[in-house]
Amino acid sequence: MQPAKSFPPVPAPREGQRAARGGLTHTHTHARTRMLQVPGDGARATATMGSGATNLCGGLGLSLGLAGVLGRSCIFYEHPSVRGSLRHQGRALTGTEPGAVQCLQSECCFGLWNQSHILMQGCWSSDRDGCQGVACVPSPRANLLRCLCRADLCNANISTLGAAPQASSASTPSGPLCIAGAVLLFLGCLALLGLWRVKVFSMLLSCRARGKHAKGGPGPSSALPRDPPSQELPALHFLQVLQTGRFSMVWRGSLRGVPVVIKAFPAASDQHFAAEWGVLSRPLMNHDNLVQLLEARRGDGPSRRGGLLVMPLYAQGSLRYFLGQHASPWEGTVRLALSLACGLAFLHDELWRDGLYKPSVAHRDLSSQNVLVRDDGACTIADFGLAIVLPTSPEAWPRDRSPTAIRKLGTQRYMAPEILDESLDLRRWGCALKQADVYAFALVLWEILMRCPALFPGCSVPEFRLAYEAELGSSPSPTALRRLAVEQQRRPAIPQAWMGTRGVPGCLQELLEDCWDPDPEARLTAKCAHQRLQQLGPEPPLGGP
Structure with a gap:
């Protein structure tokens, strides 16, 4: 079954607006439905996040180490039963446990789960939709629960599915045991913080050495969704200039023997390449009446250090x-x-x-x-x-x-x-x-x-x-x-x-x-x-x- 959520209608047209005299009646009111395919009752609950000191210390260490350096970081997980992926919303941060990603499009983390197991965690596609708080507070979505939050790794602690059980007073530590536990927790967090700082510093040096970031430093504004590979396309051939514009040059070419159009961006127009690539590479953008993106590359062709978008040739x-x-x-x-x-x-x-x-x-x-x-x-x-x-x-x-x-x-x-x-x-x-x-x-x-x-x-x-x-x-x-x-x-x-x-x-x-x-x-x-x-x-x- 696919749970669906109906959104409020768009405000009605103004008074005096021209009524439709032919064809369909003009209306701005429509219902929008969002659907997410979730597993059946027999699906395995394969991933829940660690609890207690592990989640707290890991979250604190990553948050302090990454905040303001790489942009918003979120826990990423997708249950095998969920078809499709939102992986393109973030860039993987290697060496993290559990897996974490750096958000490319927003500063918002999310979690999605039902009463039995977690379905998805990662970067949300927008900074809106009620993404204001630093805690991932669940809100019902049909038979699902969703939370949005605005802090590093704030979507980690959603392992308590459904209603949280109430802890009994008999199991609550007190006295010296409580003080000792708090001291150990604090020292553990400090140790993890130092390790994560070293990891982040080495990762930044590696990224800069490979030239993956702009001179202004790393951050969401300089990143592209699923970075296009930089290696050359041996089967891509530039044949004739069709049009020269302010930000790009359009060529007629061939890719593996098939006629194509190649849009070549100089290095100075990288933001325009990024904008067009960011739209065309989004999920579900394939449509008969929108141009199809065949390939995207960097550092190839006449512009060399610029970007290339390869699309079908329309004769x-x-x-x-x-x-x-x-x-x-x-x-x-x-x-x-x-x-x-x-x-x-x-x-x-x-x-x-x-x-x-x-x-x-x-x-x-x-x-x-x-x-x-x-x-x-x-x-x-x-x-x-x-x-x-x-x-x-x-x-x-x-x-x-x-x-x-x-x-x-x-x-x-x-x-x-x-x-x-x-x-x-x-x-x-x-x-x-x-x-x-x-x-x-x-x-x-x-x-x-x-x-x-x-x-x-x-x-x-x-x-x-x-x-x-x-x-x-x-x-x-x-x-x-x-x-x-x-x-x-x-x-x-x-x-x-x-x-x-x-x-x-x-x-x-x-x-x-x-x-x-x-x-x-x-x-x-x-x-x-x-x-x-x-x-x-x-x-x-x-x-x-």
Whole structure:
């Protein structure tokens, strides 16, 4: 059985929000379910942590020795009956007993167990979700117990499963015996502390000698999930430069004889390599409409000390190039639009499967240039260099972090009005970034629809133009774009023939307007936009008043 937890719905849209006139009803309310596969009644309880002085002294020694040096350290354990793994959330600290890991993504430890045995211990994927205390206090999750805590090795002492038994007064030591025990416990902890300091110091020297950390010193900010290996790929060949950008160079190449695209980052752009690698390498990120990561390496190719991401080669090229070369029939247009919406909806969703967790992710740079077209005519979202993992619940942007980190990023033409005028809601920045993605999706969808002859019966299909190109030209200035999209609230022109119709063109007009609405809270979610598009039939639209 898979225990599930239902989360509270997202707040309802504002009063006066446009009601859906066609397709599905617009709603932001949905239930999210997290699932973890747990063992049956016959599973073995194979691991419980040591008790008494062992746990206390071991935890104290590691905590004092590692805190502030390597980042948060947590006990790591996964029961054999749990399918999948969260091992990628931490880096193993060798020589520890029981096994400990250094967290890469957060400062939070967790434990998960039932009434018979421990299921999982390790690093949690977020600093949120109630991870405030230094003690791992259990909270019920269906028929499971979970605890979150914010201190080194704070998840070690969860060996007491279920309700803790009450100790009797007769078994409590007193007098000289109690004093002697306390002295021995203190001396033992001091001895372990000295041993762990020596171990940590030697481990740091070894890491620095191998060059695994940046010059600024080790820490979670300089670590990548499951460090990509640094050895070369003999079967990887660089053939032709396809594109040169600010942070990377894109090559056409081959891997074991198969055509691929190689994204090469110079050493100075290591943080951009780390960001894209950190998103694409997460569990459960495999999806038909998201670009697939084949290999990741360091220290290979033309950039040498930089990073490499190897991905499939899509011969059709970017969506921008494809639309410039092809006018798509109705069936092809629907396929492009549906696959783009499906990929974005998956990216925005949280997912628990077989004990693995995929967080919600905002792309932040969605454009027709960053969408690729497969040979079957479907879209694949690419270029995750600006993508960011979102919190599991609405929360404010930390005051000690500059808002510039989430504002003024991405391709200017596709920036939402709230980003252009810097009014993005920092109190609920996770939801706000997804709403900005939906605005960019609407502009790309408009570019797709404008190249469909079936939507222009009796007329020639317009030549391909980028969103706002007719109004502002090929290189709009920030001032002109802000005046048009924010102050005047204008959008790319919708053909007059679509307006006021009851057929498909009228539904498409409404879909565009509901996705690029000036009010971010009034926009559709990516999932709802995908559901609307699913209502479009395979037959070409006939239109009519």
